[in-house]
Amino acid sequence: ExxxxxxxxYLITVTGxxxxxxxxxxxxxxxxxxxxxDPGLGLRQIYYSMNVEVTDKGDVPExxxxxxKEKRNxxxxxxxxxxxxTSLYFCASSSTPGTGINQPQHFGDGTRLSIL
Amino acid sequence: xxxxxxxxxxxxxAEGNPLTVKCTYxxxxxxxxxxxxxxxxxxxQFLLKYITGDNLVxxxxxxxxxxxxxxxxxxxxxxxxxxxxxxLYFCAVRDYGGxxxxxxxxxxxxxxxxx
Numbered sequence: 001e002x003x004x005x006x007x008x009x010y011l012i013t014v015t016g017x018x019x020x021x022x023x024x025x026x027x028x029x030x031x032x033x034x035x036x037x038d039p040g041l042g043l044r045q046i047y048y049s050m051n052v053e054v055t056d057k058g059d060v061p062e063x064x065x066x067x068x069k070e071k072r073n074x075x076x077x078x079x080x081x082x083x084x085x086t087s088l089y090f091c092a093s094s095s096t097p098g099t100g101i102n103q104p105q106h107f108g109d110g111t112r113l114s115i116l
Numbered sequence: 117x118x119x120x121x122x123x124x125x126x127x128x129x130a131e132g133n134p135l136t137v138k139c140t141y142x143x144x145x146x147x148x149x150x151x152x153x154x155x156x157x158x159x160x161q162f163l164l165k166y167i168t169g170d171n172l173v174x175x176x177x178x179x180x181x182x183x184x185x186x187x188x189x190x191x192x193x194x195x196x197x198x199x200x201x202x203x204l205y206f207c208a209v210r211d212y213g214g215x216x217x218x219x220x221x222x223x224x225x226x227x228x229x230x231x
Contacts, residue, residue: 004159033218042206042223043160058218090159104150105157106217 002027006091006108013081014116021076021111023091030096032074033058033105034066036087043090049074050096081115088112118143120209122222129197129229137192137225138209148210148217149190151181155203163205166190175199197229 004025013019025032033048036057045058049068063085065077074093078085089112092105119142124156129135141147152160164175171183181192192205204224211218 035221040223043221045218048218100127104162104165105160107152107161109157109159 002106004093004106004108005090006089006111008111009109010112011114012114015082016080019078019081019113021078021089021091021113023074023076023108025074025093025106026072026093027069027092027093027106028070029106030086031105032068032091032093034064034074034076035090035092036060037090037110038087046076046089058066078113081113083115086113086115118209118211118220120207120220120222122205122207122225124225125162125223126226126228129227131199131229131231134195135194135197135201135227137205137207137227139190139192139222140188141207141209142188142211145210147183147185147190149181150208151179151190151192152176152206152208152221153177153203154206154224163192163210165170175204197227198217199229199231202227202229 007022023051030051033055035043037043044060046064047066055066088110090110091108094103094105121140150165151163152210154160164173166173166183174180179194204226206224207222208219211220
């Protein structure tokens with residue numbers, strides 16, 4: 001089954017304690033992206049990756065890191081989490097639009113982070 | 117700058133009635149438009165997209181959307197709403213300012229269908 005898998009689904013942690021949210025896709029997609037979803041703000045892009053070893057900042061990258069060492073994995077790293085990073089996070093992937101036409105993004109089921 | 121607006125935070129519809137969820141856009145190039153649905157505790161699921169061609173696009177679960185270039189709109193519609201259609205709906209547009217693959221999402225519209 002084609003899917004994007006995020007772990008953990010829920011996490012409560014404390015300020016300053018480094019954490020990693022994993023994201024893995026089994027569709028051989030080149031493009032992957034991280035979003036955060038906050039009430040009234042919709043989805044905001046944190047980082048994205050066009051392919052292995054190619055990453056770039058989205059709209060709200062401060063306080064986050066990513067890496068893309070393998071095509072299937074795109075972990076989101078919070079080196080020193082703060083309460084304002086409490087949010088619902090989504091990973092998504094899609095095939096690269098070779099013709100310039102966007103392909104639908106496939107989303108994971110989300111990770112709810114609470115930073116105390 | 118590219119943008120997409122969903123003017124209604126919430127839409128309430130009675131089961132069996134037609135529904136419309138509104139979306140307007142602003143882009144610098146050809147508008148590639150998408151609708152996604154989010155059910156509770158789930159990620160977004162793709163419903164339909166407009167790239168080119170027929171202005172009426174049909175998608176999953178009986179939904180369709182009408183592209184209107186003069187009004188820069190891409191409203192989501194369904195002839196007869198179901199209680200199970202209750203969810204959060206997002207409109208999205210290709211981001212010409214960023215890299216290929218990036219989408220700009222609206223803030224979402226909560227659809228509530230009552231029996």
